[in-house]
Amino acid sequence: MLKKERQSFILRQVNLHNKVLSVDLSQEMDVSEDTIRRDLNEMAQQDKLIKVHGGALSKSFHLSIASDHVYALNSKKLIAMKACRLIKDGMFVLTTGGTTIIELAKALPPELSATFITVSLPAAYEYIHHPNIEVIFLGDRISKNSQISIGGGVVSKLNGIKADLCFLGTNAIDVKHGLTDNDWDVVEVKKAMIEASDRVVSLSITEKLNTTQRIKVCDLSKLTTLITEVDPQDQLLIPYRETGIEVL
Amino acid sequence: MLKKERQSFILRQVNLHNKVLSVDLSQEMDVSEDTIRRDLNEMAQQDKLIKVHGGALSKSFHLSIASDHVYALNSKKLIAMKACRLIKDGMFVLTTGGTTIIELAKALPPELSATFITVSLPAAYEYIHHPNIEVIFLGDRISKNSQISIGGGVVSKLNGIKADLCFLGTNAIDVKHGLTDNDWDVVEVKKAMIEASDRVVSLSITEKLNTTQRIKVCDLSKLTTLITEVDPQDQLLIPYRETGIEVL
DNA sequence: GATAAAACCGCAAAAAGATGCATATATTCA
DNA sequence: TGAATATATGCATCTTTTTGCGGTTTTATC
Numbered sequence: 131m132l133k134k135e136r137q138s139f140i141l142r143q144v145n146l147h148n149k150v151l152s153v154d155l156s157q158e159m160d161v162s163e164d165t166i167r168r169d170l171n172e173m174a175q176q177d178k179l180i181k182v183h184g185g186a187l188s189k190s191f192h193l194s195i196a197s198d199h200v201y202a203l204n205s206k207k208l209i210a211m212k213a214c215r216l217i218k219d220g221m222f223v224l225t226t227g228g229t230t231i232i233e234l235a236k237a238l239p240p241e242l243s244a245t246f247i248t249v250s251l252p253a254a255y256e257y258i259h260h261p262n263i264e265v266i267f268l269g270d271r272i273s274k275n276s277q278i279s280i281g282g283g284v285v286s287k288l289n290g291i292k293a294d295l296c297f298l299g300t301n302a303i304d305v306k307h308g309l310t311d312n313d314w315d316v317v318e319v320k321k322a323m324i325e326a327s328d329r330v331v332s333l334s335i336t337e338k339l340n341t342t343q344r345i346k347v348c349d350l351s352k353l354t355t356l357i358t359e360v361d362p363q364d365q366l367l368i369p370y371r372e373t374g375i376e377v378l
Numbered sequence: 379m380l381k382k383e384r385q386s387f388i389l390r391q392v393n394l395h396n397k398v399l400s401v402d403l404s405q406e407m408d409v410s411e412d413t414i415r416r417d418l419n420e421m422a423q424q425d426k427l428i429k430v431h432g433g434a435l436s437k438s439f440h441l442s443i444a445s446d447h448v449y450a451l452n453s454k455k456l457i458a459m460k461a462c463r464l465i466k467d468g469m470f471v472l473t474t475g476g477t478t479i480i481e482l483a484k485a486l487p488p489e490l491s492a493t494f495i496t497v498s499l500p501a502a503y504e505y506i507h508h509p510n511i512e513v514i515f516l517g518d519r520i521s522k523n524s525q526i527s528i529g530g531g532v533v534s535k536l537n538g539i540k541a542d543l544c545f546l547g548t549n550a551i552d553v554k555h556g557l558t559d560n561d562w563d564v565v566e567v568k569k570a571m572i573e574a575s576d577r578v579v580s581l582s583i584t585e586k587l588n589t590t591q592r593i594k595v596c597d598l599s600k601l602t603t604l605i606t607e608v609d610p611q612d613q614l615l616i617p618y619r620e621t622g623i624e625v626l
Numbered sequence: 627g628a629t630a631a632a633a634c635c636g637c638a639a640a641a642a643g644a645t646g647c648a649t650a651t652a653t654t655c656a
Numbered sequence: 657t658g659a660a661t662a663t664a665t666g667c668a669t670c671t672t673t674t675t676g677c678g679g680t681t682t683t684a685t686c
Contacts, residue, residue, distance in 0.1 A: 133674075134430045135397055145450070146585055147549050148476070149523065149560055152632080154592075162676050167633065183632065183683060187523070251502055251515070258499070258522045267499075267527055269517025269535075274506045279515055287517075381664070400642075410666050415643070431642065431673065 131159060137169050144179050144188045151185040205335045205359035206230045210237035212357050212378050213297060213333055219243050221294040224323050225253055226316075227278040228299025230333045232256055238263065247293060249279040249319055273315060280315035288322035296327030300334035302341040303356070305369045309347035317345045329354040336360055339370075350375060384409070385417050392427050392436045399433040453583045453607035454478045458485035460605050460626050461545060461581055467491050469542040472571050473501055474564075475526040476547025478581045480504055486511065495541060497527040497567055521563060528563035536570035544575030548582035550589040551604075553617045557595035565593045577602040584608055587618075598623060 136159055144150045152170065156163045174181035179189055210233040217223060219242065225231050227250030235246075235256030243262040248254050251272065257265040270283035298320060301311040309332065311317045324330050324347070336358050355376045360366065362377045371377050384407055392398045400418065404411045422429035427436060458481040465471060467490065473479050475498030483504030491510040496502050499520065505513040518531035546568060549559040557580065559565045572578050572595075584606050603624040608614065610625045619625050 132397060132399075132430050132432050132435070134428075134435055142585070146583075146589065147560060147591060151560075163632080164634090164677080165675060168675085249517075251499060251506070254499055254520060255503070258520055258525060265520040265522075267515065267517035267520050269497075269515035269527065272502060272506055272513035272515050274513075277506060279517065411642080412644090412667080413665060416665085 131161070133169070136161070136165075137173060140166075140169055140173065140186075141178055144186050148188045149185060153184075155185075201229070202335050202337065203233070206233040206333075207237065208359040209333050209335065209357050210234040213331065214238060214242075216295060216329075216331060216355070217242060217244055221245070222247065222292075224248070224288075224291070224293045224296040224327055226250060226297070226299045226320060226323065227253055227276055228301075228333075230335070231297060231299045234297060234333065235260075247291065249284055251277045273313070276313060276316050278316065278319065280319055284319055285322040288319070288326045291326045293327045294329065296323050296330045298323070298330065298332045298347075300332045300338055302338055302343040303332060303334050303350075304340050304342045305350060305373065307342045307346065308349040308351075309353070310343040311345050311347050312343040314345060317347050320347045324348055324352055331355040331357060333357050336364075336366055339366060381417070384413075385421060388414075388417060388421065388434075389426055392434055393438075396436045396438075397433060401433075403433075450583050450585065450607075451481075454481040455485065456607040457581050457583065457605050458482040461579065462486060462490075464543060464577075464579060464603070465490060465492055469493070470495065470540075472496070472536075472539070472541045472544040472575055474498060474545070474547045474568060474571065475501055475524055476549075478583070479545060479547045482545060482581065483508075495539065497532055499525045521561070524561060524564050526564065526567065528567055532567055533570040536567070536574045539574045541575045542577065544571050544578045546571070546578065546580045546595075548580045548586055550586055550591040551580060551582050551598075552588050552590045553598060553621065555590045555594065556597040556599075557601070558591040559593050559595050560591040562593055565595050568595045572596055572600055579603040579605060581605050584612075584614055587614060 139159065140150065140155060143155065152163050152166045155166045170179070170181045170186050173179050174186070177189070180187040206229060209230055213234050214237050221244045223244055223246050225246060225248045231250065231253050235253055238260055240261055245264040245266065246257050247266040247268060248257065249268045254265055254267050257263050268279055268284050268287050270279040270281040273280045298309070300309060303309050311320065330353050332353050334356065339358070350373050353375050355378060356370055357378045358367065367377050387407065388398065388403060391403070400411050400414045403414045418429045418434050421427050422434070427434045454477060457478055461482050462485050469492045471492055471494050473494060473496045479498065479501050483501055486508055488509055493512040493514065494505050495514040495516060496505065497516045502513055502515050505511050516527055516532050516535050518527040518529040521528045546557070548557060551557055559568065578601050580601050582604065587606070598621050601623050603626060604618055605626045606615065615625050
């Protein structure tokens with residue numbers, strides 16, 4: 131069997147079945163595994179497939195979601211960086227949806243090894259591209275607006291969970307009215323998340339400070355930490371610090 | 379034997395068998411391998427064939443190696459169109475992951491109003507962009523390779539579901555060995571889906587016909603329908619039709 | 627952190643390719 | 657026709673490519 135022939139066979143197999151094992155290929159074509167590895171390396175260099183430990187994956191299989199324009203991106207990146215520092219190896223972390231959470235997902239250091247539990251499709255999408263993170267998706271009916279699972283199934287599943295940390299993408303926050311939101315189902319999920327976590331962290335750009343929405347999520351007293359893009363000493367944050375919340 | 383004669387013989391052989399070995403040609407025509415090599419070099423320069431170490435490949439053969447982004451995309455689109463016709467308003471539809479399923483998701487007519495239950499992140503992502511489809515995501519641990527939920531949670535949830543239709547993205551299908559796959563967890567999920575559905579539809583490009591993988595999903599008899607990109611009367615499908623499966 | 631599988635490295639043998647040259651065959655032109 | 661010339665072929669030799677194997681290192685997974 132000629133080398134090119136072999137390689138085109140490999141390409142066919144990998145595109146056909148999304149994944150191939152070097153062992154299988156070696157047996158099917160009756161050559162040593164070294165030869166297969168050399169082929170795979172060569173083809174990976176030509177961008178024809180993705181080489182992984184033990185075999186190869188099809189290129190077309192790993193589609194990723196196009197990230198559209200995100201409002202106040204830089205602020206959110208800053209918040210994400212601050213939030214990362216709270217996560218330690220081995221933790222169970224709950225996250226909601228929202229663009230700030232997505233930025234957090236992107237900012238996670240590669241060596242971090244933790245379990246992320248989420249209800250957000252885009253967030254889950256980011257997490258699975260991280261090398262050392264275990265992803266648990268709490269499924270149920272998916273809300274088209276917020277792209278998260280909503281409904282009784284999620285809430286009852288959250289009741290059975292005890293997480294170390296919960297990151298809330300924040301819609302509106304105010305000293306007097308606490309956290310508020312505008313979607314009944316999302317609020318239900320957030321409430322359940324808050325109850326399921328030891329520490330509750332709200333990620334909020336300063337623009338959202340001192341705003342309110344129609345539906346209440348929780349009082350400020352339920353929050354452990356508030357993270358914004360500005361310095362914790364900023365005067366904007368004084369009222370929040372006074373409530374006893376840790377402000378980062 | 380004249381040079382021209384020899385070369386036209388070579389061309390016939392290479393187009394007939396897609397590949398030729400210099401050794402074989404040399405013996406068949408009783409000339410030295412050097413002569414064959416010189417012939418092959420000459421013909422390669424004239425673009426009549428592709429020369430490789432040890433022999434040559436036909437031009438058309440090499441064209442099929444050219445990598446599209448999503449493998450066999452057109453075939454998958456055709457399959458998706460056929461599959462759409464099975465879905466009626468109000469149905470509960472189960473779907474696995476895989477690129478063919480994504481094509482199905484994209485091909486759904488906008489006025490279709492149904493409930494889709496899935497374990498695949500990319501598929502869920504497509505469904506939520508559809509105006510009239512209710513999306514239910516069955517959550518659990520997310521497999522990074524296949525981008526679907528796997529584990530006992532999914533399986534037990536599936537046990538509590540009765541769907542009208544189940545679309546299986548197919549990895550390998552064979553009359554004798556039935557549906558097979560290469561990932562244990564994925565197989566578990568597929569099995570549960572099959573049990574949870576009145577009708578089970580396998581979506582499979584013809585290239586996957588008569589191939590097998592290591593882990594068995596189910597026998598052909600479990601399938602209600604098989605959809606490929608070719609005409610149902612195609613002779614390739616005869617063995618499948620004979621098992622009693624509906625072939626579209 | 628132990629363990630087994632996979633990847634890597636270097637080497638050597640086998641196969642294939644290139645090159646120079648002698649010889650054989652074909653072609654041309656007087 | 658036949659000598660001169662051009663082309664083609666085979667062979668010996670050397671180089672390059674390809675491949676498998678033993679030993680070591682790295683990686684995954686529990």
